[in-house]
Amino acid sequence: MNESLLELTLEIIKAKSENPPGNESEVADIIKSRLKNYLNFKEIITGKDRINLIFGEGLDLVFNGHMDTVPIGNGWNHNPYGEYTEGKIYGRGASDMKGALSSLIISIEDIVDNGQKDLLKKCKFAFVADEEAGSKYGTKAILNEIKGKYGIVMEGSVLNEKIYIRPGVRGSLWLKIVSYGKSAHSSNPESGINAVMNLAEILIGLKNMKLNYKKHPYLPDPTMSLGTTIRGGEKINVIPDYAEATIDIRTITGMDNNEILSEIENRIKRLKNINDSIDFEILKIEENPAAEISLTSEIIKKAKKVINEVAGYSPGIMGGTGSNDASHMILNGTETLVLGPGDFVNDHAHGKDEFITLERLEKFVKIYGGLIKYA
Ligand SMILES: [Zn+2]
Structure with missing residues (x-):
């Protein structure tokens, strides 16, 4: 020893x-x-x-x-x-x-x-x-x-x-999705925009997104983990005007991070066609190719x-x-x-x-x- x-x-x-x-x-x-x-x-x-x-x-x-x-x-x-x-x-x-x-x-x-x-x-x-x-x-x-x-x-x-x-x-691409709403008394929800509910719609809307890649000879396929952290809302009787969630994407060589970002953006924009109160921002937290x-x-x-x-x-x-x-x-x-x-x-x-x-x-x-x- x-x-x-x-x-x-x-x-x-x-x-x-x-x-x-x-x-x-x-x-x-x-x-x-x-x-x-x-x-x-x-x-x-x-x-x-x-x-x-x-x-x-x-x-x-x-x-x-x-x-x-x-x-x-x-x-x-x-x-x-x-x-x-x-x-x-x-x-x-x-x-x-x-x-x-x-x-x-x-x-x-x-x-x-x-x-x-x-x-x-x-x-x-x-x-x-x-x-x-x-x-x-x-x-x-x-x-x-x-x-x-x-x-x-x-x-x-x-x-x-x-x-x-x-x-x-593998590389990593860490994102934060921010959802903006309008606060209101929750006894009168129609007068506000619920940022948490809109964020939930966004996350569920991204669930079926397929990453575009060519299979690597030894690296595992890329992954996308949605909502690894989530935050929003201040009080039980207030419609929240802010919510955020993180996404952890693991990439392999040959993938283009900008392409991933624009695909996410396009998907959320399509959700806006159904729910026009969605107001969002995508922030890049960390990027390692x-x-x-x-x-x-x-x-x-x-x-x-x-x-x-x-x-x-x-x-x-x-x-x-x-x-x-x-x-x-x-x-x-x-x-x-x-x-x-x-x-x-x-x-x-x-x-x-x-x-x-x-x-x-x-x-x-x-x-x-x-x-x-x-x-
Ligand atoms: Zn280590």
């Missing part, structure tokens, strides 16, 4: 970095104290308590891992600040992705301990902020600092203890070779449902692969009792170490 790997993972999980509110300073302090003696580093502050750390100056291979986590939430049976039981490390961020951070840190330390410090020269190691809330204070803000030939984003690529590689990620690298990329060859050496098999290709920082790096010209110890189906990432197995983290110490060696 790798004691130092276990200790470091528990230490990083214990350091709070829930986002929202967003504060990476505790985690950043731990990472700085571990790596500052081995590599030059740069600290890029992008907001109050929003910290990005970049170690090393190599441009051949850039590692990217996020330090923030989603909020802890309720209902845990294990300690959300870190607990080790029967091979599993529990805690918020264990799988997504504090475990991966500690695998990378230990792999760097092992390389130094083996007297191979020169191997680190070809790499850059970025520990970033804000991935869980859109990356505005993280990867998106520091893209030029983390541009390299190849990249690894350490999001999970394991399923049922089998390691995969993810050469592409889908992106992929060529299956013949060198980084895929290197990853396959290393995984073969460590795990004894050639990894298959996984098309995860989520989107992540890899898309920003790919679109910025860095051929980036998603490769990490997390298993998003089985680890309860973002849920209660999130965990990762120590065995997987041990494997990824070797995998990340191998990638550094072949960079």
Whole structure:
């Protein structure tokens, strides 16, 4: 059992970095104290308590891992600040992705301990902020600092203890639909316009909308989740003059966000032909395009070779449902692969009792170490 790997993972999980509110300073302090003696580093502050750390100056291979986590939430049976039981490390961020951070840190330390410090020269190691809330204070803000030939984003690529590689990620398009009405006393509803009811009509009207796309060889089909949040109305006896709902659309490469937006707009306009009191606005909250690298990329060859050496098999290709920082790096010209110890189906990432197995983290110490060696 790798004691130092276990200790470091528990230490990083214990350091709070829930986002929202967003504060990476505790985690950043731990990472700085571990790596500052081995590599030059740069600290890029992008907001109050929003910290990005970049170690090393190599441009051949850039590692990217996020330090923030989603909020802890309720209902845990294990300690959300870190607990080790029967091979599993529990805690918020264990799988997504504090475990991966500690695998990378230990792999760097092992390389130094083996007297191979020169191997680190070809790499850059970025520990970033804000991935869980859109990356505005993280990867998106520091893209030029983390541009390299190849990249690894350490999001999970394991399923049922089998390691995969993810050469592409879906994109996301987050929208807010606002419905405007006219307030009135609800004992006399005819004198007002009910924004909530109009919003309900809009959402139901969009239910049958089909997204236009060409099936992708490995990414899952695009999805549209309507009304993921909904808000409106102030008082039981007042006709509401305002209501809003969010829509979470996940796209694949080849789709055009503007086309999606105009399709939504046209559909709502058609509803207006039946109900002319509908008064709406569509706001774009966040937009991250889908992106992929060529299956013949060198980084895929290197990853396959290393995984073969460590795990004894050639990894298959996984098309995860989520989107992540890899898309920003790919679109910025860095051929980036998603490769990490997390298993998003089985680890309860973002849920209660999130965990990762120590065995997987041990494997990824070797995998990340191998990638550094072949960079
Ligand atoms: Zn993540």
